[in-house]
Every structure is written in C-alpha cells, then in structure tokens.
Amino acid sequence: MAVLASSIKSFTKRLFSSKESFNHLLAPIKINDLKWYSESDIPAEIPLIDLKSMTQNEQISGFKQAFETSHCVYIKNHLISNKEMENLVNATRIFFNQSEEIKNKIVHPYKGIMRGYNGFGQEKSSNILHIKDEHQGDSHISYCWGPKDNVYPDIKFQKIWSNYYKKSLRLSKSIAELAIKSAGMENVIGWNNLKAGDHLLKIQEYIALGYKAKQNYRLFPHADFDFLTLLTQLPAENGFIGLQVKIGDKFINAPAVKGTIIINFGEAMQSLSGGKVKTVVHSVISPEEDKYNGSSRTSIPFFLQPHPKTKITKTEGSFYSDYYNEKSTWEYADFHSRLLGEFYKH
Numbered sequence: 001m002a003v004l005a006s007s008i009k010s011f012t013k014r015l016f017s018s019k020e021s022f023n024h025l026l027a028p029i030k031i032n033d034l035k036w037y038s039e040s041d042i043p044a045e046i047p048l049i050d051l052k053s054m055t056q057n058e059q060i061s062g063f064k065q066a067f068e069t070s071h072c073v074y075i076k077n078h079l080i081s082n083k084e085m086e087n088l089v090n091a092t093r094i095f096f097n098q099s100e101e102i103k104n105k106i107v108h109p110y111k112g113i114m115r116g117y118n119g120f121g122q123e124k125s126s127n128i129l130h131i132k133d134e135h136q137g138d139s140h141i142s143y144c145w146g147p148k149d150n151v152y153p154d155i156k157f158q159k160i161w162s163n164y165y166k167k168s169l170r171l172s173k174s175i176a177e178l179a180i181k182s183a184g185m186e187n188v189i190g191w192n193n194l195k196a197g198d199h200l201l202k203i204q205e206y207i208a209l210g211y212k213a214k215q216n217y218r219l220f221p222h223a224d225f226d227f228l229t230l231l232t233q234l235p236a237e238n239g240f241i242g243l244q245v246k247i248g249d250k251f252i253n254a255p256a257v258k259g260t261i262i263i264n265f266g267e268a269m270q271s272l273s274g275g276k277v278k279t280v281v282h283s284v285i286s287p288e289e290d291k292y293n294g295s296s297r298t299s300i301p302f303f304l305q306p307h308p309k310t311k312i313t314k315t316e317g318s319f320y321s322d323y324y325n326e327k328s329t330w331e332y333a334d335f336h337s338r339l340l341g342e343f344y345k346h
C-alpha cells in the first residue's frame with residue numbers, strides 16, 4: 001500500500017507540473033458541443049419534473065413517487081442558463097490550469113470548512129466512510145464557494161461564482177419548498193430556516209489523464225449531508241456515465257442530460273422528516289481500462305444546508321448514524337463539522 005501511495009503521489013506531482021497535458025484536458029467547454037444524453041435515457045424509476053409546464057400537483061406527485069423509490073428526481077426548465085454554466089466551468093478551468101503553486105494560494109487556511117481549491121487527494125470520503133483502501137476512490141480536484149469566507153484568484157472569478165451561487169440559491173428555494181410541501185414537512189422546516197444555511201457551490205473535475213489508477217470508484221457510495229443537493233453534471237466525451245444512484249438494492253446509471261439538474265435528498269432531510277424521506281445513496285464509478293480515455297467528467301453540486309442551529313436527530317437507517325451525538329439530538333453545525341473534519345483529515 002505504501003508503494004502504491006507513493007507512486008500515486010509522484011504521479012500526481014508529475015501530472016500537475018505538466019501544464020501542457022493539463023491544459024489539453026481541461027479545455028474550455030461549449031455546452032452545445034458536449035455529448036449529452038437525452039431525456040429518454042433517464043431511468044424510468046427517476047421522475048423528471050418540468051418546472052415550467054407541469055402543474056404543481058403533477059410536480060408534487062413526482063416528488064411523492066421519488067420519496068417511495070428513487071430518492072432523487074431530475075428537474076428541467078430551471079433558472080440556470082447554459083451560458084451561465086459554461087462561463088462558470090470555463091472560468092474555473094482557467095484557474096485549474098494554473099500551476100499547483102498558484103492554486104495553493106487559493107486553499108482556505110482553515111481546514112474545517114469547505115472553501116477554495118482542493119487538489120487531488122485532499123478530500124477523503126474514505127475517512128468519513130471508514131474505508132481502509134482509500135486509493136479505491138476520491139480522484140478529483142475541486143473548487144468550492146459559500147455564503148462568506150471565500151478565497152478566489154481575482155474579481156472576475158469572484159463575480160462569476162457569486163452570481164452563480166445566488167442563482168443556485170434562488171432555484172433551490174423553489175425546489176426545497178416543493179419538496180417540503182410534497183413531504184408534508186411544513187411544520188418542521190421552511191425557507192426562513194434554510195436560507196441562512198452554509199450552502200456550498202462546488203465544481204469537481206474527475207480527470208482521466210491516460211493513466212488508469214486501479215480503483216473502482218471516483219467517489220465512494222455515500223449520502224449527501226445536507227437538506228438537498230442540486231447536482232449538475234457534464235457528460236464525458238466517450239459517453240462513460242460515472243454517476244450511479246441506489247434504487248432498491250441496485251446501483252443504476254444516472255446520465256448527464258442537457259438542461260437537467262438532479263435533486264438528491266440528503267441526510268438532514270431524512271432526519272428532519274423523522275425518517276419519512278430517505279437519502280439517496282450514490283457514487284461515481286471509475287471506468288474500466290477500455291473506457292478510460294475520454295472519460296473525464298465534471299460535476300457542479302450545490303449543497304443546500306439547514307441553518308447551523310437546526311436540531312437534527314438520528315433516524316432509523318441514518319446513513320451517518322455514528323456522526324450524531326450519543327444522546328441523538330444535535331445541532332446541524334456540529335454534525336456537519338464532524339463530517340468535514342474527517343473529510344479533510346490527513
């Protein structure tokens with residue numbers, strides 16, 4: 001294992017000191033030129049909710065179906081335009097194409113919060129999930145933005161991220177209100193609580209660089225910690241689908257479909273609904289050797305978090321049952337910082 005670890009380390013060093021190959025792989029995108037899947041490729045078990053042309057009753061029945069089976073939905077006709085997404089990804093790719101030395105100036109000085117740049121291997125879901133063989137997963141670089149305490153390279157970058165964050169927050173309001181109504185949770189949570197959470201907008205790049213690490217996952221099977229997640233994904237050039245969601249006892253592919261965002265129900269939603277709404281367990285798998293070239297992919301999650309002081313309680317089947325305190329009721333901020341403490345531990 002030590003040999004593998006050090007060879008991955010030296011490989012990573014080589015990788016990120018080679019600006020040429022890195023630039024080649026993180027080229028600017030044009031949304032219309034990407035190899036998107038179509039709506040008919042969405043698995044039949046996952047509802048697709050049209051925010052524009054469906055009635056509210058139809059939308060609610062989509063959510064209710066998801067509470068029973070898929071624990072996630074696709075949405076379309078939302079607020080965020082292709083152009084805005086393209087600008088966010090391309091501005092961030094310009095940053096990612098810089099040397100590690102420059103990027104390391106945009107690492108947040110405090111390890112316990114999710115902000116700024118995190119290089120390859122810095123975020124360890126293996127720690128959170130107590131997985132010993134960490135090299136079986138966690139192969140991405142990321143940049144993250146929150147409501148405050150951000151670190152960024154320049155003003156133009158700051159504007160693009162801050163606008164996209166605001167848009168995501170606005171969109172998440174209508175999604176959260178719909179989800180709350182569908183689940184009959186109006187008495188336990190509302191937008192007044194959610195709007196003040198420490199939400200996180202993030203870009204993750206899973207980069208295939210002509211070297212296939214021996215790993216099964218790019219991100220281990222997990223549930224999100226938050227209330228709900230707006231997950232946008234860009235397709236890989238070779239059609240490889242990385243994201244899988246657990247439905248029943250099977251993991252099924254959730255493809256990147258143009259104009260859609262996947263809504264994942266998180267652990268806090270499960271907790272606040274008293275276990276009525278279940279989180280969706282999902283993972284990002286790693287391609288086989290023959291699907292490796294062209295399998296780079298990008299995801300843009302927006303994690304909608306409850307107010308830090310929200311009381312949360314372990315429910316039956318909680319995915320993170322060992323992160324609640326002994327007596328079972330805790331403030332979300334404590335729960336969340338315990339998880340992040342593991343995520344960034346080295």
Ligand SMILES: O=C(O)CCC(=O)C(=O)O
Pocket residue numbers: 204219224231233243282283284298299301
């Ligand atoms: O990359 C993806 O599609 C999934 C990301 C994810 O599940 C997460 O960051 O929690």
Ligand SMILES: [Fe+2]
Pocket residue numbers: 222223224282
């Ligand atoms: Fe996730």
